[in-house]
Amino acid sequence: MLIYNTLTRKKEEFVPLKDNHVTIYTCGPTVYDFFHIGNARVFITFDMVRNYLKFRGYKVTFVQNFTDIDDKMIKRANEEGITVKELGDRFIDEYFKDADALGIARADVHPRATEHIDDIISLIKTLIDKGYAYVVEGDVYYDTSKFKEYGKLSHQNIDELKAGARIEPGEKKKDPMDFALWKAQKPGEPGWDSPWGKGRPGWHIECSVMAMKYLGETIDIHGGGPDLIFPHHENEIAQSEAATGKPFARYFMHVGYLNINNQKMSKSLGNFFTVRDILKVYDPETVRFFMLSSHYRSPINFSEELIQQAANALERFYNALYAMEHLESSAKDKDLTAPCKEYLKKLELNRQEFIRAMDDDFNTADAIASLFNIVRDYNMNINEESPKKLITDTKNALLSLGDVLGFFRKFNEKTLLDEEIEKKIQERQKAREEKNYQLADKIRDELKAKGIILEDTPAGVRWKRI
Numbered sequence: 255m256l257i258y259n260t261l262t263r264k265k266e267e268f269v270p271l272k273d274n275h276v277t278i279y280t281c282g283p284t285v286y287d288f289f290h291i292g293n294a295r296v297f298i299t300f301d302m303v304r305n306y307l308k309f310r311g312y313k314v315t316f317v318q319n320f321t322d323i324d325d326k327m328i329k330r331a332n333e334e335g336i337t338v339k340e341l342g343d344r345f346i347d348e349y350f351k352d353a354d355a356l357g358i359a360r361a362d363v364h365p366r367a368t369e370h371i372d373d374i375i376s377l378i379k380t381l382i383d384k385g386y387a388y389v390v391e392g393d394v395y396y397d398t399s400k401f402k403e404y405g406k407l408s409h410q411n412i413d414e415l416k417a418g419a420r421i422e423p424g425e426k427k428k429d430p431m432d433f434a435l436w437k438a439q440k441p442g443e444p445g446w447d448s449p450w451g452k453g454r455p456g457w458h459i460e461c462s463v464m465a466m467k468y469l470g471e472t473i474d475i476h477g478g479g480p481d482l483i484f485p486h487h488e489n490e491i492a493q494s495e496a497a498t499g500k501p502f503a504r505y506f507m508h509v510g511y512l513n514i515n516n517q518k519m520s521k522s523l524g525n526f527f528t529v530r531d532i533l534k535v536y537d538p539e540t541v542r543f544f545m546l547s548s549h550y551r552s553p554i555n556f557s558e559e560l561i562q563q564a565a566n567a568l569e570r571f572y573n574a575l576y577a578m579e580h581l582e583s584s585a586k587d588k589d590l591t592a593p594c595k596e597y598l599k600k601l602e603l604n605r606q607e608f609i610r611a612m613d614d615d616f617n618t619a620d621a622i623a624s625l626f627n628i629v630r631d632y633n634m635n636i637n638e639e640s641p642k643k644l645i646t647d648t649k650n651a652l653l654s655l656g657d658v659l660g661f662f663r664k665f666n667e668k669t670l671l672d673e674e675i676e677k678k679i680q681e682r683q684k685a686r687e688e689k690n691y692q693l694a695d696k697i698r699d700e701l702k703a704k705g706i707i708l709e710d711t712p713a714g715v716r717w718k719r720i
Contacts, residue, residue, distance in 0.1 A: 255310070258551060260508050271473075274311065274312055275312070276475065278317070278473070279319075279476050280296070281486065283345075284320075285342045286326045287330070288348055289349060293479070294532075295512050295550075296479045298542055299477075299616075302616065310609075315468075316361045319460065320342070322368050356529070367460040374460060377459065381496060381497055386497075392439075393426055393434060404492050407483060412431070437453050437455075439454065458489035478508060480509065483508055541564075542659075542660055544564035546618040548618075549615075570626075571625070575652060575665050582646055584638070585642035594644060604627045607620075607627070678697055682697040682698060
């Protein structure tokens with residue numbers, strides 16, 4: 255199994271630190287607002303990574319933090335006249351609503367920065383004692399010149415970085431490359447007691463603390479968006495490795511950028527979308543399918559045309575699954591002929607192709623292609639006379655492999671029986687006859703929300719699952 259490691263800029267064989275146990279830490283959202291679709295791609299990707307590692311037999315401990323104290327949160331809370339904690343509580347709840355809709359499973363631990371202040375202070379003390387950090391008027395800064403490998407993750411020239419760096423107003427650091435570990439409290443800001451006076455943690459220190467607290471001093475996989483390579487993950491390495499003398503993470507994974515209609519997503523361009531915005535228009539499983547239809551490291555372009563292609567592709571899979579279910583219900587157990595055995599052999603080859611693609615740095619694009627091959631072979635070879643085993647094995651293979659990617663949840667969670675659907679259609683038809691179009695539209699929308707599409711034809715109403 256190969257993983258592309260940002261640290262070495264090459265694919266490497268994946269070997270966990272502890273035999274069969276994989277530890278993963280990913281950077282979660284800053285909870286001052288709904289998370290955007292660029293974040294969603296990252297969260298969906300690492301949900302898929304965790305699923306696949308479990309599918310391959312690994313035990314996985316997965317940690318994703320919430321940044322619940324920073325400048326944006328303080329500004330937003332002050333604007334709304336609430337505490338930073340109240341703001342954080344609200345948007346953590348909102349995060350889970352959107353993540354649940356996208357099929358993103360909960361992490362084993364979702365730590366919050368503000369719940370680890372004592373641990374953060376302890377790590378900062380260690381860095382000061384070891385000569386990697388210094389105090390200036392209540393602020394504490396990390397001295398990047400003391401860490402000789404600084405820049406090893408981003409592979410950037412340190413002299414060039416220094417030339418482009420600057421000291422912001424109010425900062426008291428010695429060098430533009432240094433970064434804050436602790437910030438002295440300002441008027442209108444929350445603060446915690448520390449040896450350097452009341453204040454709050456810097457951004458980078460929280461992830462080092464929480465990753466090591468829950469996963470150990472060296473973790474297997476650390477990941478996030480490409481914008482976190484520098485300075486966030488670079489700074490995490492510097493802090494953690496200076497404190498422990500051990501590698502912080504063995505594999506760094508970073509997800510490619512998401513563009514909107516071939517433009518970088520930006521509030522100034524008016525093309526900035528939260529997941530909450532997108533889910534008002536598109537089915538969440540379609541969004542997930544779209545996100546995984548390209549390799550996670552490749553840039554991906556979000557457009558109406560491409561999301562519709564994803565919806566059409568997903569519909570093909572659902573149509574195939576419902577056709578299999580229908581055929582399976584009437585199929586008979588029969589002896590397997592030579593062509594039947596050949597079909598099952600090909601089904602297993604497609605399954606192995608899925609695994610081979612996923613073993614190659616989680617190549618979901620090729621993995622999805624193998625699922626299409628399963629459907630194609632089924633359509634070409636299976637009919638009413640086929641032995642039941644062929645249909646059942648095909649359906650189960652498609653469902654189990656799709657589950658790794660987080661697909662086909664509607665099939666597994668069918669909430670409406672056929673007779674219930676027919677009853678709803680009759681209620682809608684009666685409402686239309688009574689010219690109660692508001693009720694008729696409401697029933698149509700309720701069915702659509704449960705994955706049932708109605709088609710009004712001259713011969714009557716037809717329906718299908720999506």
